[in-house]
Amino acid sequence: MATTAFVGLPKRMLAASIDGQDVSVPEGATILDACRGMHIDTPTLCYLETLTPVNVCRVCVVEVEGSRVLVPACSRKIEAGMKIHTDSDRVRHSRKLVLEFLASSVDMSLSSPEVHGWMQRYGAAPKRFGPKAATVAQPVKVDNDLYVRDYSRCILCYKCVEACGVDAQNTFALGVAGRGFDAHISTEFTVPLPESACVYCGNCIGVCPTGALMFKSEHDMREAGTWDEEKQTVTETVCPYCGVGCMLELHVQDNSIVKVTSPLDHSVTSGHLCIKGRFGFQFVQKRRGGGGGPG
Amino acid sequence: MQIRATGGPATAEEMQAVDSVLGQPHSLWEGGERAPSDDHLARGGRETRSQRHLLLPVLHSIQDRVGWVSRGGLEYACRRLSVPPAEAYGVVTFYDRFATDKRPPLAVHVCDDVACKCAGADELCAALESAFGPSGPSGSHSGAAWYRSPCLGLCDQAPAVLMERSGMGHVEGRITHAEPEVVRGVLDGGEWPQAEAVGIPQPRSELRLLRRAGEIDPESFDSYRAAGGYSAFRRALELGPEGVIRELTDAKLLGRGGAAFPTGRKWDAVARTPARPHHLVTNADESEPGTFKDRVLMEGDPFAIVEAMTIAALATGCERGYLYVRTEYPLARHRIENAVGQARAHGFLGDDVAGTGAHFDIEVRRGAGAYEETALFNSIEGKRGEPRNKPPFPVQAGLFGKPTLVNNVETLMNVLEILNGGAAAYAATGTADSTGTRLFCMSGHVRAPGVYEVPMGTTLRALIAMAGGLHEGRELQAVLLGGAAGSFVTEKQLDVPLSFEGTRAIGATLGSGAVIVLDDTADLNQILLRIARFFKHESCGQCVPCRVGTQRQEEILQRVLASRGTNGREGDIALLGEIAQAMRDASICGLGQTAASAIQSAFVQLGVGR
Ligand SMILES: Cc1cc2nc3c(=O)[nH]c(=O)nc-3n(C[C@H](O)[C@H](O)[C@H](O)COP(=O)(O)O)c2cc1C
Ligand code: SF4
Ligand code: SF4
Ligand code: SF4
Ligand code: FES
Ligand code: FES
Numbered sequence: 001m002a003t004t005a006f007v008g009l010p011k012r013m014l015a016a017s018i019d020g021q022d023v024s025v026p027e028g029a030t031i032l033d034a035c036r037g038m039h040i041d042t043p044t045l046c047y048l049e050t051l052t053p054v055n056v057c058r059v060c061v062v063e064v065e066g067s068r069v070l071v072p073a074c075s076r077k078i079e080a081g082m083k084i085h086t087d088s089d090r091v092r093h094s095r096k097l098v099l100e101f102l103a104s105s106v107d108m109s110l111s112s113p114e115v116h117g118w119m120q121r122y123g124a125a126p127k128r129f130g131p132k133a134a135t136v137a138q139p140v141k142v143d144n145d146l147y148v149r150d151y152s153r154c155i156l157c158y159k160c161v162e163a164c165g166v167d168a169q170n171t172f173a174l175g176v177a178g179r180g181f182d183a184h185i186s187t188e189f190t191v192p193l194p195e196s197a198c199v200y201c202g203n204c205i206g207v208c209p210t211g212a213l214m215f216k217s218e219h220d221m222r223e224a225g226t227w228d229e230e231k232q233t234v235t236e237t238v239c240p241y242c243g244v245g246c247m248l249e250l251h252v253q254d255n256s257i258v259k260v261t262s263p264l265d266h267s268v269t270s271g272h273l274c275i276k277g278r279f280g281f282q283f284v285q286k287r288r289g290g291g292g293g294p295g
Numbered sequence: 296m297q298i299r300a301t302g303g304p305a306t307a308e309e310m311q312a313v314d315s316v317l318g319q320p321h322s323l324w325e326g327g328e329r330a331p332s333d334d335h336l337a338r339g340g341r342e343t344r345s346q347r348h349l350l351l352p353v354l355h356s357i358q359d360r361v362g363w364v365s366r367g368g369l370e371y372a373c374r375r376l377s378v379p380p381a382e383a384y385g386v387v388t389f390y391d392r393f394a395t396d397k398r399p400p401l402a403v404h405v406c407d408d409v410a411c412k413c414a415g416a417d418e419l420c421a422a423l424e425s426a427f428g429p430s431g432p433s434g435s436h437s438g439a440a441w442y443r444s445p446c447l448g449l450c451d452q453a454p455a456v457l458m459e460r461s462g463m464g465h466v467e468g469r470i471t472h473a474e475p476e477v478v479r480g481v482l483d484g485g486e487w488p489q490a491e492a493v494g495i496p497q498p499r500s501e502l503r504l505l506r507r508a509g510e511i512d513p514e515s516f517d518s519y520r521a522a523g524g525y526s527a528f529r530r531a532l533e534l535g536p537e538g539v540i541r542e543l544t545d546a547k548l549l550g551r552g553g554a555a556f557p558t559g560r561k562w563d564a565v566a567r568t569p570a571r572p573h574h575l576v577t578n579a580d581e582s583e584p585g586t587f588k589d590r591v592l593m594e595g596d597p598f599a600i601v602e603a604m605t606i607a608a609l610a611t612g613c614e615r616g617y618l619y620v621r622t623e624y625p626l627a628r629h630r631i632e633n634a635v636g637q638a639r640a641h642g643f644l645g646d647d648v649a650g651t652g653a654h655f656d657i658e659v660r661r662g663a664g665a666y667e668e669t670a671l672f673n674s675i676e677g678k679r680g681e682p683r684n685k686p687p688f689p690v691q692a693g694l695f696g697k698p699t700l701v702n703n704v705e706t707l708m709n710v711l712e713i714l715n716g717g718a719a720a721y722a723a724t725g726t727a728d729s730t731g732t733r734l735f736c737m738s739g740h741v742r743a744p745g746v747y748e749v750p751m752g753t754t755l756r757a758l759i760a761m762a763g764g765l766h767e768g769r770e771l772q773a774v775l776l777g778g779a780a781g782s783f784v785t786e787k788q789l790d791v792p793l794s795f796e797g798t799r800a801i802g803a804t805l806g807s808g809a810v811i812v813l814d815d816t817a818d819l820n821q822i823l824l825r826i827a828r829f830f831k832h833e834s835c836g837q838c839v840p841c842r843v844g845t846q847r848q849e850e851i852l853q854r855v856l857a858s859r860g861t862n863g864r865e866g867d868i869a870l871l872g873e874i875a876q877a878m879r880d881a882s883i884c885g886l887g888q889t890a891a892s893a894i895q896s897a898f899v900q901l902g903v904g905r
Contacts, residue, residue, distance in 0.1 A: 055883070061880070070880045070881050090880055093873070093876060094840065094881035097844070097873065097877035098839050098840060098881065101840065101842075101844060101847065102843070104843070105846075129847050132850065155839075156839075165382075172381055173381055175381035175382045175384060175385035176836075177384055178388050178389070178836065179388070179834065179835055179836045180834040180836045180845065180846075181831065181836065183836030186384065187381050188366065188370070189366045189369075189384060196299070196381065197380070197381065
């Protein structure tokens with residue numbers, strides 16, 4: 001039976017097969033688009049709907065008949081007649097190894113529950129590389145009052161670089177430096193953020209999948225052991241500063257705003273804000289009697 | 296874009312180095328003095344940004360002049376080219392060629408790769424270590440420092456050393472068959488020894504692609520013409536673009552850069568792609584350990600490469616050609632630049648190529664280490680040399696996003712042979728599926744290392760015999776065929792015909808044509824570790840399977856060879872196999888895909904670790 005995956009405006013339709021099921025998708029759709037349309041859960045780490053695919057993490061790889069190597073589902077466009085396998089031994093093996101490679105070298109404890117689910121599904125056992133396996137562990141960079149950078153949690157997904165660059169902010173304060181296992185996200189000559197071009201829009205924080213980039217308020221509360229997502233509520237509102245009308249999600253704990261996000265699929269923001277909407281909320285919590293909140 | 300520069304001013308030297316490439320800045324906006332008009336008129340838009348491709352030439356210029364790239368120097372380059380400093384920092388730290396910490400002016404690069412190990416590189420490094428401290432800028436000594444280096448492409452004259460002195464007159468030189476005393480003398484500030492001339496050990500009568508190298512004056516256009524130069528070009532004009540491509544297809548020429556892609560099909564695809572302009576790129580960034588044939592061709596017969604590029608351009612509609620030559624090949628670069636200049640002066644390049652009305656010119660780009668084709672495009676564009684995901688393929692979207700024909704130097708040399716002698720005659724040499732001759736880089740434990748040209752299908756045994764065989768009383772341990780990305784073959788497999796299909800049949804590859812012969816004195820464990828280190832070092836770091844896989848491969852290999860496995864020996868060997876499969880299946884480019892092949896073959900073929 002043919003399934004149709006709805007992934008965009010009507011275009012020329014291409015027929016392919018995924019895991020033995022026929023599927024027809026509009027021209028230009030990626031394998032990931034089709035998999036999502038068919039409710040095939042496909043792990044992704046470096047992919048984000050609002051950013052240009054960089055296809056570097058390789059956790060989304062699938063097998064395409066006739067291709068010598070596996071191909072990244074997130075960026076490979078479907079071609080007519082493609083026969084795709086998303087759960088073959090080779091696919092499972094590479095996905096498992098990619099997750100093990102990352103989890104053995106990076107602190108992934110703050111990644112989403114989905115990521116931990118994939119680790120389980122593929123039986124990832126990062127410890128098997130041994131206790132001396134090299135990691136990217138390093139001290140947290142706290143060089144400004146608004147957000148911190150903990151690159152021991154960085155999987156090098158390039159999302160922050162893209163968000164700071166042409167995909168959103170066009171500020172280019174961050175880049176990928178070095179190479180090989182030493183490749184890392186950096187400002188020029190590793191200068192602290194206040195010396196860099198950063199304008200504190202926080203868009204890099206918004207896209208970071210591992211908690212490597214984090215509001216300082218969240219970081220401090222985690223350090224103090226007071227961060228508690230169970231106790232947090234999210235209030236949706238519109239930014240009061242200018243006429244653009246960005247939608248804000250205010251994360252509130254103990255009657256204080258602890259971080260600000262915007263929905264990825266919001267037509268005005270695509271999840272991106274500026275320094276005012278992202279960090280300029282202290283005035284809200286200026287309480288009578290002069291006591292300020294933690295933000 | 297406004298470039299925020301907080302690193303302090305560049306030095307006068309750094310500014311001169313940058314301006315020597317870009318010319319004087321015209322305004323404050325481009326890093327110059329503030330002029331009254333600058334208060335009203337901002338510069339630095341698209342026009343400035345379109346010069347991004349000059350970032351590497353600018354960085355080379357600073358590195359040559361000062362010996363390293365400081366923050367002030369980099370930021371000046373950024374202002375002049377309108378490149379964000381964080382991005383430029385990513386570029387400068389990507390390439391080994393550039394240093395971002397202060398370095399002494401004299402840099403001595405000592406090869407400790409596989410072929411040089413066979414000729415005493417480890418002893419040489421040990422001697423330098425005891426005299427000057429460990430490799431790197433910290434082991435510096437009276438204005439000099441020494442660095443361990445991967446293969447320098449001088450494997451036939453091992454151990455090899457490359458020297459350079461930064462300054463106003465940047466100079467480069469090499470030491471072949473390097474003796475510890477000689478290298479020590481250079482580091483102590485002594486005279487540089489005269490390097491030996493390249494020798495092609497084979498009798499001239501057997502040579503085709505190599506027949507002019509060493510015979511003609513490589514700096515003289517007239518000498519090249521007198522040796523039959525530009526006869527293939529004349530033939531190409533008679534045949535016309537389609538005829539040329541048909542000849543290549545009929546000759547069944549396969550690319551010599553490693554991937555063995557049919558050259559005729561590639562040229563045809565570019566010629567037919569409607570998008571314009573088309574670009575031509577010659578990959579002369581030969582970096583596969585054990586490979587030096589392209590260097591020998593460029594040093595010995597540079598005009599031939601210019602001629603072949605011109606033919607390619609006319610056949611596929613390219614107006615601009617780039618030759619990206621390895622920075623460790625200063626002599627080759629110099630000779631190619633000279634050849635391009637002379638060809639232009641004789642009207643064979645430029646606005647009206649040899650009276651045909653066609654426009655074509657060549658720019659020689661000094662490499663920094665980006666040999667995979669799409670990494671090379673990024674490098675020419677002034678970016679980090681990270682390979683791109685394919686598709687799109689270069690013939691569709693390559694350099695600057697335009698249809699691009701990229702070929703290896705040796706492939707181009709074959710084009711001349713095919714046009715001069717005709718496809719049928721060409722295809723009569725070699726095997727049915729692998730036509731023509733092939734250049735093999737013989738190094739390691741053979742009596743007469745060097746480049747050898749033999750018909751495809753010649754056996755490995757015969758090739759080793761041509762190179763003088765092993766030294767007296769020694770026995771063969773293994774041959775590393777195809778370089779670090781290739782595989783080990785054993786005594787039992789010496790009768791393998793060296794053709795694409797012949798090597799494939801035994802699970803090996805011709806690769807880049809590197810043949811490193813190892814006798815029973817070679818320390819195979821050290822060689823395997825060196826190969827693992829090579830891949831870890833060369834990984835661009837972009838994709839997880841290769842970035843972490845090459846790191847883990849080295850860690851676990853160390854454990855296995857030292858029998859200290861935490862999973863037990865067998866468990867660790869199995870784990871290496873699992874890592875190998877993920878790297879091969881899921882890496883973006885050929886580097887990660889082949890990073891485990893030699894090491895895996897050592898386990899399978901040689902029983903290492905058992
Ligand atoms: C890791 C890696 C290293 C490569 N090194 C070289 C090289 O040193 N020289 C070269 O010409 N091609 C090299 N190639 C192949 C190029 O990507 C490209 O296929 C080749 O230049 C095309 O030319 P050809 O068709 O004439 O062989 C390399 C490829 C990979 C994946
Ligand atoms: S906060 Fe904004 S400007 Fe600063 S690094 Fe992040 S994305 Fe770039
Ligand atoms: S800091 Fe976060 S967003 Fe940036 S590369 Fe690392 S994991 Fe990705
Ligand atoms: S395989 Fe290695 S060199 Fe190639 S893109 Fe991936 S990390 Fe870079
Ligand atoms: S999600 Fe596809 S490569 Fe990262
Ligand atoms: S020059 Fe040393 S191995 Fe090639």
